[in-house]
């Protein structure tokens with residue numbers, strides 16, 4: 001099983017040779033900046049399974065956890081590509097929007113719900129964490 005995708009302008013392409021370890025939506029303030037006010041939607045994959053073709057730009061910041069988070073996007077169209085934490089270099093969170101449809105992935109967890117705006121609608125059927133959840137199993 002694998003996935004393919006591209007940014008809005010097509011300058012950056014991704015290919016993933018593996019299954020997602022989990023799919024989450026993140027309502028943290030930093031994510032809402034890059035997701036136009038809503039949550040980011042992220043599929044967690046092993047870094048070794050991800051191939052990127054094209055030039056990306058990135059920014060980094062130190063999170064409350066003390067870990068450095070790095071996020072990359074297409075410098076031409078701004079589409080968010082993926083993110084990663086210095087604490088877990090073996091994993092990346094791929095932004096769901098870059099994957100070609102239909103990819104069949106959907107969020108099963110909402111995280112950082114404590115930072116969601118009061119108008120946010122979070123599916124009560126999915127697991128919700130007020131902040132950072134546990135790391136998913138890697139097997």
Ligand SMILES: [Zn+2]
Nearest residue numbers: 007009074077
């Ligand atoms: Zn682009």
Ligand SMILES: [Zn+2]
Nearest residue numbers: 026027028031
């Ligand atoms: Zn976030």
